[in-house]
Every structure is written in C-alpha cells, then in structure tokens.
Amino acid sequence: VAQTRRRIIEAAASEFRGKGIDATGLAELMSAAGLTHGGFYKHFDSKDQVVEESVAHAAHSLANSLQSKLSSSSARALQAAIDDYLSAEHRDNARDGCPFVALGSEITRGNKPLREAATVGFLRLVDAIAAQLKNMPPAAARKKALVMLSTMIGALTMARVVTDPDLSDSILRQARKDLSRRGARLTGATRSGQSARRESRT
Amino acid sequence: VAQTRRRIIEAAASEFRGKGIDATGLAELMSAAGLTHGGFYKHFDSKDQVVEESVAHAAHSLANSLQSKLSSSSARALQAAIDDYLSAEHRDNARDGCPFVALGSEITRGNKPLREAATVGFLRLVDAIAAQLKNMPPAAARKKALVMLSTMIGALTMARVVTDPDLSDSILRQARKDLSRRGARLTGATRSGQSARRESRT
C-alpha cells in the first residue's frame, strides 16, 4: 500500500535528524521503517528525493505543532510555544525536533529542491509566529518573527554543540528570557509575577 | 617540516566548512593542501583528529578576527563587527566563515573532543562580545552575549538555507537591525542618524 511510503518518510525524518543525512544509509532507514533496503526504489527515485520529502515533512510537523499550541490564542501561548522549543527536552531529542537545528548546515549545502522545501517550511513558522505579534502591523510582525526564529534556531544549535551542561542550560534560559521580554512587549501580554520571578532567578 | 601540518589544518578548515565534514574525503583535503593522500597519517592519527583541530582553528580564527575588530574600542566597533558577521559576503563565503554556521549540525553529532573544541571557541566569542557591553555587570553582559550570538548564528544559518534571495537578505537585515538596537542600548552608543535612517528603510 501507499501508506508504506508515509512510514518510510516518517522513519527517514527521524533517522536523518538523529544521525545526519550523509551518515544515514538507505538500509538503515528502510529497516527503521520495518523493511529491507531493496524495496526503497519502489517508492522513491533516489536518496535525494526521500531527503527532500522527509525534511519537508519534519518542517511541516514542527509548524503544525506550533500552530496548534498557538491556536489557544491566549496571550501567553506564544511564550509557552517558545519555551517548549527552547526546552531541555527538545535539545535532547533531535530525532523528533526542529529540522533546521538538526540538519541546518547539511541543508545549507543541499540541492535546490531540498533548500526550497526547507524554505517553505521555514515560512510557515515565520507566519505562525508573526500572527501572534498583535501590537504591530503584519509587515513589521513578520520582520520580528524572522529575528525571533533566528534566535531560537541559533540558541538550540549552540545548546547542542556545547559540552558543558550548565552552559547549555544557560544558553536556552537566556534565549527564553530574552524572547519572553520581547514577546510580552509585542503581544501586549503581561508576564505573570511567578514567571517573572522564575526567570529573574538566573 | 612541521609547518606542513599547519597547511593541512588550514586547508581542512576551508574544505570542511565549504563541503561539510562527512562529504570531504582525506584525499580531497590533502590535495587542497598540495599533497597526496598517503602522507596524511604522518601528521594525524585519524580523520577525527584533523576535524577537531581544524574546527578549533576555524573558531579561533573567527574569535581573533572579532577581537581585532573590537580592539579599536570605539562605541560602534561592536555593531560594525556584527554587520560583518551578518553580511552577504559572509553568507556567500562559508569556506572562510563561522564554523558554527557551516558545521553546526555536524558538530552537534560529533564526538566529545570535537564538541569540546567547539565549546572553547564559542566561549572566546562570548567573552569578546560581552566585553563590549559596558553598561552592565559582567555576568549580565555574558548572558546578553549568549543571546546575541545565538541570533547571529541562527540568522546566518537560515540566510544560507533559504532559496529566495530577498528573504535571505531580509533575515540578515532584520537581525542586524535588531542587534543594533540592543547594542546601542547596552553599550551606551548612540546610533548615527545615517545608520538609523539606512536601517529604517527596510
């Protein structure tokens, strides 16, 4: 059936994010999907193709999960979504996480279709965040969202690179704090006393 | 002579940043250094070792170049250094650029010594930037520097991922603008009318 194809893409999206694109072989990827490697070409023309589709899938997964966190539409929903993104859980679980962090530098060197797929996924994240910045015109919100996402992606990347656990935690914490401050200003939300106290400990 | 070793490391640092660590073979790397691949093991024990040393070298290069830009000690030196980092030139020239952007996701999955070397290099960047944030206590400056670097690294990464040139430019521009605003606040520098006008066009 054609749902096997979906299973392969999902397995591939996890394997690639966990081990890297180059380092993940088709045999490995197919066995993660519960198949043998020979059948791969019944579903895809090449490794490049499954890479493109699985990066697109991962990016849309992330965008969907973000959208649903934001759909509550509460003033603090954006901050909660950002806190999840910049959490120790996300840092320690690359297989299910942001493809831009897990594969950023590999995508950078990828072919056009791969980078195109990544661009589309990135724009969905940008729009989702910009839509929450209600105290400013849409064009300005979009610009702010670009910077906020850059900070999130850079912080999570470096939190994974760094070997010192305290430093890693600190990178995530400072980025959360910073985005919280801007978010509060830009959405008009007031940070709760508890949240403000928690963050100012650090 | 032992300066051949240095030449190999420099060639490796460029090749790895340009093509990726996994995708660069030892033969390629040695011929970039003007040698044949057989001699590699006269200088290094393994590919892992040259990877570690060349990432360390690239990170220290970047830190040195940043330090020297900042040594002018002018109030706008930090902003100029950030503008260089977030420039189209840096985006289009990964071979000589920031190793955290060129190799971030590969380093993330690297072995301990590699990530250790990256951590040391990253901390040099953090300290160089924090030292310019003169309107706040050192501990607070360091925290700010972590966030600023995260934004820089994330923005440059996404500027390279994205296929739309306008979007790519916009990511860099918005990050520059954002960091400029914070930088001005934190260093006590006043942005020049020209610079403010230039940036507000966008």
Add this chain to the structure above:
DNA sequence: TGTACATCAGTGAACGCGCGTTCACTGATGTAC
C-alpha cells in the same frame, strides 16, 4: 670539503568496507470467468 649513511616527510598502490543503486525473483492480493 667530500663521502657514506640514517632519517623521515611524502608517494601511490592496495586493503576491506559500506554506500547508493540495480535486478531477478517471490508471494500475497485482486480480478476474470
């Protein structure tokens, strides 16, 4: 100063291995009658 020798950086062929890709085959499923 000139000759004999040791050293060792650099060469290039060879190795085993895992990769992406191909292909002849299998065997479950669905349709024709």
Add this chain to the structure above:
DNA sequence: TGTACATCAGTGAACGCGCGTTCACTGATGTAC
C-alpha cells in the same frame, strides 16, 4: 464459489565506487667523519 492468472510491493544478492586506513618504497636533507 472456485480456479487461473496478472500485478506489483517487498526481498536479498550483486554491482561499481569512494571512503579511511595501511604500507613498502623514494628521495631530499642533515649529520658523522
């Protein structure tokens, strides 16, 4: 309802290739005398 056949997703062996690594060899350099 039962039988014959076509389809095609999935199997597993095989391919050529480039990788990291090894190694016997070369030939320039430096020292001993």
